[in-house]
Amino acid sequence: MKGMRGPGLFVAQFAGPAPPFDSLAGLAGWAKGLGFLALQVPLHDARLISLEQVAESRDAAQAMLDGMAGLALSELAAQRLGFQLARHPAYALADVAPDGADPSAYAAERLRLAARACAHLGVTRIAAFSGALAWPYVHPWPLREPGLIEEAFQELGRRWRPVLDAFDAAGVDVCFEPHPGCDVHDGVTFERFLAATGNHPRCRILYDPSHMILQGMDPVAFIEAYGPLIRAFHVKDAEFRRSGRSGAFGGFQNWLDRPGRYRTPGDGDVPWPAVFAALTGAGYDGWAVLEWEDPLKRAEDGAVQGAALIRRHLIRPPERDFDASLLRGHPRTALRGALGLPPE
Numbered sequence: 001m002k003g004m005r006g007p008g009l010f011v012a013q014f015a016g017p018a019p020p021f022d023s024l025a026g027l028a029g030w031a032k033g034l035g036f037l038a039l040q041v042p043l044h045d046a047r048l049i050s051l052e053q054v055a056e057s058r059d060a061a062q063a064m065l066d067g068m069a070g071l072a073l074s075e076l077a078a079q080r081l082g083f084q085l086a087r088h089p090a091y092a093l094a095d096v097a098p099d100g101a102d103p104s105a106y107a108a109e110r111l112r113l114a115a116r117a118c119a120h121l122g123v124t125r126i127a128a129f130s131g132a133l134a135w136p137y138v139h140p141w142p143l144r145e146p147g148l149i150e151e152a153f154q155e156l157g158r159r160w161r162p163v164l165d166a167f168d169a170a171g172v173d174v175c176f177e178p179h180p181g182c183d184v185h186d187g188v189t190f191e192r193f194l195a196a197t198g199n200h201p202r203c204r205i206l207y208d209p210s211h212m213i214l215q216g217m218d219p220v221a222f223i224e225a226y227g228p229l230i231r232a233f234h235v236k237d238a239e240f241r242r243s244g245r246s247g248a249f250g251g252f253q254n255w256l257d258r259p260g261r262y263r264t265p266g267d268g269d270v271p272w273p274a275v276f277a278a279l280t281g282a283g284y285d286g287w288a289v290l291e292w293e294d295p296l297k298r299a300e301d302g303a304v305q306g307a308a309l310i311r312r313h314l315i316r317p318p319e320r321d322f323d324a325s326l327l328r329g330h331p332r333t334a335l336r337g338a339l340g341l342p343p344e
Contacts, residue, residue, distance in 0.1 A: 001283035002283070002313070002317070003235075003280070003285065003288045003314075003316050003317050004276070004279060004280060004284055004285065004286065004287070004288055004289030004314055004315065005037070005038070005074075005285075005286065005288070006033065006037065006038075006235075006286040006289070006291075006310045006311070006314055007009070007037060007038075007288060007290060007306070007307045007310035007311060008036060008037065008038035008039065008040055008072075008074040008288060008289035008290065009031050009036045009038070009039055009040065009290050009306075009307075010039075010042075010077065010234065010289050010290065010301065011024075011027050011031070011033060011039055011040065011041060011042070011049060012042040012045070012291075013079065013292050013293060013299065014027060014030075014031075014292070014299055015027065015042075015045055015047065015048065015292070016282045016343060022046075023042065023047055023048070023066060024039075024048045024049065024064065024068065024166065025067045025069065026066070027039065027048070028057075028067070028068040028069040028071050029069045031071065031303070032069045032070065034184065034304055034307050035307050035308075035311065036071065036290075036307055037071060037072060038071055038072035038073065038074040038287050038289070038305075039068060039072075039074065039207055040073075040074045040075045040076070040077055040078070040107050040127065040289045040312050040336075041073065041075075041076055041077065041082060042076075042077040042078075042080075043076055043077060043080075043095055043110070043114055043287060044077050044080045044081070045326070049064065049076070049116055050064075050119075051110065051113050052113065053112065053116040054104060054120055055113040055114070055116040055117040055120065056116070057120070058120045060156050061117065061120035061121045064121070065121065065122075069312045070166045072287075073121055073122075073123055073144050074123075074125075074286070074287035075127055075175070075232055075287070076114060076117065076118060076121070076123055076126045076127070076128055076235055077126070077127040077128075077288070078111060078114050078126055078127065078128045079127060079129045079177065079179075080094075080129075080260075080272045081110050081111050081128070081340040082097060082107070082111070082129040082130060082131055082176070082183065082338070083094070083112070083132060083133075084097065084103050084104070084106070084107040084108040084130035085104055085108055085111065085130055085131050085159055085160070085163070085328045086104065086130070086131025086132070086133050086155065086159050086160070087103070087133070088130050088132055088133055088134075088135065088136055089251075090136055091132060095159055101175060103131065103258065104159065105320065108159070108162070108163055108207050111128075111163045111166070111167075112163065112166045112290075114126060115163075115166040115167045115169070115170040115172060115302055116170060118167070118172045119170040119171065119172070122236050123171065123172065123180050124171060124172055124177055124339045125172065125204075125231050125232050126167070126172055126173070126174055126175065126284060126323040127175050127177060127206050127208055127232055128174050128176050128206075129176065129177060129179055129184075130156060130160075130176050130182045130183050130184035130193055131156060131159070131160075131182065131183060132181060132185045133155055133156060133183060133185055133267055134148070134149055134152035134153070135154040135181055135182060135183055135185075137149070138185075140250055141222075149192075152183060153183065153192045153193060153196045154195055154196055154197075156183060156193055157193070157195075157196025157197045157198070157326070158196075160193075160196075160197055160200075161197055161198065161200065162200045162201075164193065164197060164200045164203060165200050166201045168200075168201065172188075172202065173202050173231045173232075174202050174204065175204045175205060175206035175231045175232035176190065176203065176204070176205060176206060177205075177206040177211075177232075177234070178190055178192070178205070178206075178208070178211060178212075178216065179208070179211055180211060180215065183208045185211070185215070185226055186215060186217060187217075187222060187226060188211075189206060190226070190229075198276055198312075202293040203231045204229050204230070204231040204232075205226055205230045205231065205232075206230075206231070206232040206234060207222070207223065207226075207230045207232070207234070207237055207279070208233075208234035208291065209222075209236070209238075209270045210234075210236040210237055210262055210263075210268070210270065211236075211238070213238040213239065213240055213260070213268065213269050213270060214240060214248065214260040215248065215323055216240070216248070219270060219271070219275060220271065220274045220278050221243065223278040223279055223282055224278060224282075225281070227279070227281075227282025228280070228282065228283070230279065230282065230284055231284075231286055232285060232286055232287070232289070233279065233284065233287065233288050234289055234290075234291040234292065235262060235265050235267045235288050235289060235290045235306060235309070235310055236261050236265065236290070236292070236293060237262065237263040237266065237267060237268030237269070237270045237294075238260060238261065238262060238263055238270065238293040239263050239267070239269045239270065240259055240260040240269060241259050241260075241262070242259065242260040246258065247259060248260060253273060254295070255295040256295040256296070257312055261295060261343035262293040262294055262295075262325075263294050263296070263297075264292065264294045264297050264301075264302040264305050264306060265290065265306045265309045265310075265324075266305060266306075266309045267294070267296075267297070267305075272309060272313050273313060275313075276288075276313040276314065276315055277315065280315040280317060283328075288310045288313075290303065290306035290307065292306055292312060295312070300302075
């Protein structure tokens with residue numbers, strides 16, 4: 001059984017305007033000093049990756065890898081592009097497409113570039129969001145018309161299938177993160193989406209237990225239900241503090257004041273020993289990647305704490321069964337005798 005690797009770091013929340021956080025090389029050197037072994041790199045930050053160059057040139061891809069201070073590249077991250085590929089017009093302010101460009105077509109083309117970039121970088125998994133055609137209708141009031149949600153997921157599948165085919169040609173799994181704000185935000189919606197893609201073999205899951213805490217889900221039971229489909233893992237925590245004034249939707253408050261808020265791993269409600277055990281038992285062999293979001297704690301402190309938690313909870317799978325030495329390997333005739341059966 002292959003083991004989980006870590007700690008890795010998703011650098012999106014750590015990138016900033018000043019060194020060492022303003023370049024991939026600077027972030028890699030800083031992260032290495034904290035004990036991280038890999039980086040997950042977002043595609044939307046041109047300071048960290050030149051998508052066009054890496055997609056078109058193996059030399060450019062190798063130069064990017066050479067500049068990572070010896071750290072591995074765990075995954076690329078395309079959440080913003082996935083959101084734009086299929087987003088409701090209400091979310092136009094989140095677009096990353098140039099002015100005048102069709103947002104969906106632009107995102108599809110960038111995602112195809114990302115597939116080629118993954119192939120050149122030797123990356124076999126990429127993180128993504130599904131998009132959000134139906135999210136404004138998540139709470140059924142006004143009442144949803146029959147067929148509305150089915151139509152939304154059919155359209156999601158139509159837009160994603162050719163993109164998934166491009167990643168399939170590159171040998172890359174697209175790991176969709178169930179995330180509030182997206183149509184795929186829990187297990188049931190992932191099942192709908194997977195069916196809409198024709199059960200595409202590259203349609204897989206990025207597991208982030210923080211989103212399950214904020215939705216009242218059981219993060220360990222999720223692994224038990226979908227373990228074989230989980231191909232990426234964000235180590236992010238969250239807490240939910242019951243309140244008489246606000247609930248799961250947060251009251252339009254900032255993160256600090258919401259009953260449900262993201263926390264540094266170890267400071268929230270995620271049962272980390274059970275999560276790591278369940279993923280190991282499911283055969284997960286990817287990276288454990290810290291994604292840090294916490295309105296109470298400084299980012300650098302969160303990185304130190306998250307790296308230590310990952311190292312503490314990593315489980316090396318056994319090379320043999322713990323009770324193998326007690327077994328004697330009796331022949332079949334002896335086994336039949338133990339059952340009170342005559343030899344055949």
